[in-house]
Amino acid sequence: MQNLSEFRSGADYDAQYDHLYDPEIAYLTQMALGQKGAILDVCCGTGIVTIPLAEKTGFEVHGVDVAEDMLAAAQAKSQHLHNIHFHLADALDFHLAQRFALSIMTGNAFQAFLTEDNALHLLQHIHQHLSDAGLLIFDTRLLEGFDLTVDTDFKLKSEYIDAAGHDVRYFWKKTRFDDINHILYFDKKRQYPDGKEVFSGIELKFFPQEELYSLFERTGFAVLHQFANWQMSPFDLAGPGAVFVLQKE
Template identity: 30%
Template sequence: MNNNLEEYSDPVSYDIENDDYTGELNLLTEWAIQQGGPIIDLACGTGRMTIPLAQKGFELIGVDLHAGMLERAKKKVNDLNEQIEWLQQDCTVLQLDQKSPFIFMVGNSFQHFHSNEQQNLVLRSINNHLEKDGIFIFGTRFPNADELLQPSTEEYWKTYTDTVESKKVDVYTISNYDPLEQIQHYTTIRKYLDKGNVVDERKTNISLRYTYPKEMERLLSENGLDILHAYEDWKKSPLSKDGYEMIYVCRKK
C-alpha cells in the first residue's frame, strides 16, 4: 500500500476535493441502526464517513495507515464535541482490543490491496474483528471495459475549487492498465488556474487493483464472509454489467 500514499500527502487539499461526497451515508446508517456499535471505519482517511455517523449518535473507531490523514480527522472533530477513537494501524494486521458488530471500508479503499495475499490478509483481519454475525460493508470499482480501457494520454476528469488557495483546479488523469496484475496505474494531474491561466501543476500517482465479481464471491467466501447483497451503487441498485461500482454487504459466517 505504501506506494499509494502520495495521493494523500496533503490531507487539507484531499478534503477540499472529496469531503462533499456523502453517497455512502444512508446505507451505512441503515446498517448502523441495525447492528449498533462500536462501528469500525477502516481506511477512514480524514473521517469523511466516520464523523457524520458519530454525529448521528453511534460509537465510532476510525483506523488508517496514514498519520497525516488521522491528524486532519482529529482537528475536524475538535470543535464538534464528538468522541471518536482514532488509531493508526495497517488494515492487514489489525490489532484492536475489541470486536465490532459492524465494520465498513469506503472510498474504494479495497483497491489498495494489490496482491491476492494482501486481499486475503485484510479480509481475515476484518473477520477476526467482527462479532458473531457481524456485518462488513465495502465498495470497489467495477472492472468494466470503460473503466479499464481508459486512455494512456492526458484526459480531463473534473474541476473543483481549492478554497484555501482560492483557485479553480482542473483535474486530468493518465491511465495504464496491467491485465496480468489487474492493476490500473493512474497519474493524476491537478492544474491550478488563476484568471484562466495555469499557474501551478501537481502530479500524484496511485495504483489500484481491480477484482471481478466471480473472483470476489470466492474471495469473500474463502475468508469467512457470506454476501448478503451486491449492489452497483450506494442506493442499492442491483449489481449489473453496466455499473461502475460493486458494493458488498457481507455477514461473518
C-alpha cells in the same frame, strides 16, 4: 503498499471529495442503526464518513488509516466527539481489543490492496474484529464493467477550490493496465491558476468477480446484499462498480 501520493493533504482531499458522500452516509447510517453496536471504518481517510456516523448513531466509532495527514484532518474535525477514536496504522496490521457490529470501507479503498494475499489478509483481519454476525460493507469498481482503456493524454475530470482557496483543475491519465495482475495505473495532475502543475499517481486493483466471491468465502463471509451503488440500485454484473454487504459466518 499502494502509492499514497494522492493522500498527502487531508484538507485538500476534503476540498475535492467531501461533498460527494451523501449516499454513503445515508445508507451506512441506516445499516449502523440496525446493527446497534460499535463501528470500525477501515481506511477511514479524513473521516468524511466516520464522523457523521459517530454523530448520527451515537455508537462508538473507530477509524484506521495509514496516511498521517488524512488522519490528522479526521482528528482535527472530530474534537467535539467523545465516541470517536482514530488509529494511525496499516489496515493489514492493527489490533484493537474491541469487537465491532459493523465494519465499513468507502471510497473504493478495497482496491488499495494490490495482491490476492493482501486482500485475503485484509478480509481475515476485519473478520477477526467483527462480533458474531457482524457486517462488512464496502464498495469497489468492477473489472468487468470499468473502462480500463489507457489514455493517450491527461483528461480533465473535475474542477474544485482547494483548502487554500485556489481554483484547481484536476486531470487523470490511465497510463497502463497490467492484465495479468489486474492493476490499473493512473497519473494525476493538478493545475493551479499561476500555471503550477502538481503530479501524483495511484494504482488500483481490480479482482475478477469470481475471485471476489472466492475471497469472501475463504475468509468466512456470506454475501447478504450486493448493489450497483450506495443508492442500492440493482447489482449489475457488467456495471462499473458494486457495494457488497457481507456478514461474518
